[in-house]
Amino acid sequence: AMAVPAMAASHALPELNWRLATSVPPTIEFYEGAVTFAEEVERMTDGKFKIRVFAGGELVPAFGVFDAVSDGTVEMGHTASYYYFGKNEAYALDTTVPFGMNYRQFQAWWNYGNGKTLIQDLFAKANIVPFPAGNTGVQMGGWFNKEVKSVADLDGLKMRIGGMGGKIIQKLGVVPQSVPGADIYPSLEKGTIDAAEWIGPHDDMKLGFNQVASYYYTPGWWEAGPNLSVYINKEKFDALPVEYQAIVEAAATRANVDMMSSYDAKNPVALKKLISTGTKLRAFPRDVLEAAYAAAQETYAELRESNPDFKLIYDDMVKFQKDQNLWAGVAEGRQDAFMQSISR
Amino acid sequence: AMAVPAMAASHALPELNWRLATSVPPTIEFYEGAVTFAEEVERMTDGKFKIRVFAGGELVPAFGVFDAVSDGTVEMGHTASYYYFGKNEAYALDTTVPFGMNYRQFQAWWNYGNGKTLIQDLFAKANIVPFPAGNTGVQMGGWFNKEVKSVADLDGLKMRIGGMGGKIIQKLGVVPQSVPGADIYPSLEKGTIDAAEWIGPHDDMKLGFNQVASYYYTPGWWEAGPNLSVYINKEKFDALPVEYQAIVEAAATRANVDMMSSYDAKNPVALKKLISTGTKLRAFPRDVLEAAYAAAQETYAELRESNPDFKLIYDDMVKFQKDQNLWAGVAEGRQDAFMQSISR
Numbered sequence: 135a136m137a138v139p140a141m142a143a144s145h146a147l148p149e150l151n152w153r154l155a156t157s158v159p160p161t162i163e164f165y166e167g168a169v170t171f172a173e174e175v176e177r178m179t180d181g182k183f184k185i186r187v188f189a190g191g192e193l194v195p196a197f198g199v200f201d202a203v204s205d206g207t208v209e210m211g212h213t214a215s216y217y218y219f220g221k222n223e224a225y226a227l228d229t230t231v232p233f234g235m236n237y238r239q240f241q242a243w244w245n246y247g248n249g250k251t252l253i254q255d256l257f258a259k260a261n262i263v264p265f266p267a268g269n270t271g272v273q274m275g276g277w278f279n280k281e282v283k284s285v286a287d288l289d290g291l292k293m294r295i296g297g298m299g300g301k302i303i304q305k306l307g308v309v310p311q312s313v314p315g316a317d318i319y320p321s322l323e324k325g326t327i328d329a330a331e332w333i334g335p336h337d338d339m340k341l342g343f344n345q346v347a348s349y350y351y352t353p354g355w356w357e358a359g360p361n362l363s364v365y366i367n368k369e370k371f372d373a374l375p376v377e378y379q380a381i382v383e384a385a386a387t388r389a390n391v392d393m394m395s396s397y398d399a400k401n402p403v404a405l406k407k408l409i410s411t412g413t414k415l416r417a418f419p420r421d422v423l424e425a426a427y428a429a430a431q432e433t434y435a436e437l438r439e440s441n442p443d444f445k446l447i448y449d450d451m452v453k454f455q456k457d458q459n460l461w462a463g464v465a466e467g468r469q470d471a472f473m474q475s476i477s478r
Numbered sequence: 479a480m481a482v483p484a485m486a487a488s489h490a491l492p493e494l495n496w497r498l499a500t501s502v503p504p505t506i507e508f509y510e511g512a513v514t515f516a517e518e519v520e521r522m523t524d525g526k527f528k529i530r531v532f533a534g535g536e537l538v539p540a541f542g543v544f545d546a547v548s549d550g551t552v553e554m555g556h557t558a559s560y561y562y563f564g565k566n567e568a569y570a571l572d573t574t575v576p577f578g579m580n581y582r583q584f585q586a587w588w589n590y591g592n593g594k595t596l597i598q599d600l601f602a603k604a605n606i607v608p609f610p611a612g613n614t615g616v617q618m619g620g621w622f623n624k625e626v627k628s629v630a631d632l633d634g635l636k637m638r639i640g641g642m643g644g645k646i647i648q649k650l651g652v653v654p655q656s657v658p659g660a661d662i663y664p665s666l667e668k669g670t671i672d673a674a675e676w677i678g679p680h681d682d683m684k685l686g687f688n689q690v691a692s693y694y695y696t697p698g699w700w701e702a703g704p705n706l707s708v709y710i711n712k713e714k715f716d717a718l719p720v721e722y723q724a725i726v727e728a729a730a731t732r733a734n735v736d737m738m739s740s741y742d743a744k745n746p747v748a749l750k751k752l753i754s755t756g757t758k759l760r761a762f763p764r765d766v767l768e769a770a771y772a773a774a775q776e777t778y779a780e781l782r783e784s785n786p787d788f789k790l791i792y793d794d795m796v797k798f799q800k801d802q803n804l805w806a807g808v809a810e811g812r813q814d815a816f817m818q819s820i821s822r
Binding site for chain 1: 577580590616743746767800815
């Protein structure tokens, strides 16, 4: 005895045409996160809520997404909050910081820790509602033209690396270089730089870095699961019907899972091709990781002093992360390690 | 210049009241996956599409969810497909098999491998549309009243373990016992059984197994990321408006991520409490894992011979999994291992 379906007498849902600005060109895999998000919203509303996605620079500057959403120039954005580190270092905690949480840990912190509340409260001050909407997973440590056998080998190395990773690796002797994605290949080729980090096997191979550098290092400890965010102008979000608010959040979750799956499916295919065509896979030696970790702790101590927003959110995150690492090493880590060892 | 919102002239969405049968009591954490799913659908439709969740046995028998959804007794279910292994061994591949994929790998296979197509095609024959809607992550290897130092220590051990894990561990000398969740504690206490596996720290501590067994083993290689599924009666799903179809799928994704986050947040808290109150955490020795892995391969070889559905899906899964394990060991695994070692 099912209830007989009745037509709803309640409000019809509005037709909306919104614009979403991204920070990247469509050639970078994580542009797809924005596309997936928009498609999911459209699908869940049968086309009533349409979102047009614009590539980085098309509508607003690539790193102008934050301001454009904040002031309502566009209704939505898809970007990485750590691009806006210069405005407030705490924004980086919505993406990742060196030795930060991995993909799953970030979701756990967002959904069952204080992550969602802390991050959304911070962004509310800028009139933005952020939701997780994509992740690359742990990135690679980048391309090097010579082997790194200890911290000493980093001394004077000119490396294309930005953000907090750059600030921290500088303490190990690296000279960080600011080089746009499109200029990395020629800079490595000409020897203007000795090393460059980008994303992971799939995106890196597209840009051909394997043709101009021999050694591919792991892991990218400065990007241990960077979270991409959907931004919605807060006034516009608050004015949406409740159905649309829930649909926007769910579409972000769909995009988040989808992007992680996409990278997971594509990265090993690219990695195998890289290795079979001569790329030499190397792991950063333990002393490099330890020195970088120590340098990162110094930086966090400084930021906790100078920035109360950073202190509030970072302290909460680190406490949560510590428990996550304990648990990850017990069941998940042991099973994964066994599977990696046996299925070679 | 925003487009002016217009009221949609198109169809109003129907009011629906559906029923969802689960296989578990509300005391088991993964019952919450069904609740989250129902709440998300309701939220995205502002209450027009209501789903009432029933505990295991309340409406149909706990393991009658498959049949009830298949024949339309209920519109929806939330269950684990490996419970229906007896109908068709291939159903287990929608949940997990021993040494199967972890949470993230399963999502990647579902979204960017052939997982979704293969599994949904299989279930279509039974008039069911399944979506991933929850995961426990890698489970623990269970509670033992003595140490397991090698395969020899398993000989004659009476262990509460079901499903394919039971069939496989039997080849190592264990005598699998079928014991309902509620009877595990008294059975361990009386010594009727020597060991029992259940889920992980959070659920296990609730049932007090730490009071009647000293050794807690890891990892639960027979459950390396079991996927819980939402089932929808296929005729009823196909008759839904396209918005509701998309919303149902997105709500399942929300439940999937939410359950994983919930377990990740709660398990380390419980684990610390267990260890601080005397539980001895132990890892299965390598020879046990290797013998179990070899026994599992035998079982898969038999199933590939006897069951074409199993062969089709298993072969695809294993091929995908092999690439995933390769990649997981390169960036993710190295970063995770370092973090686990440094944040102790």
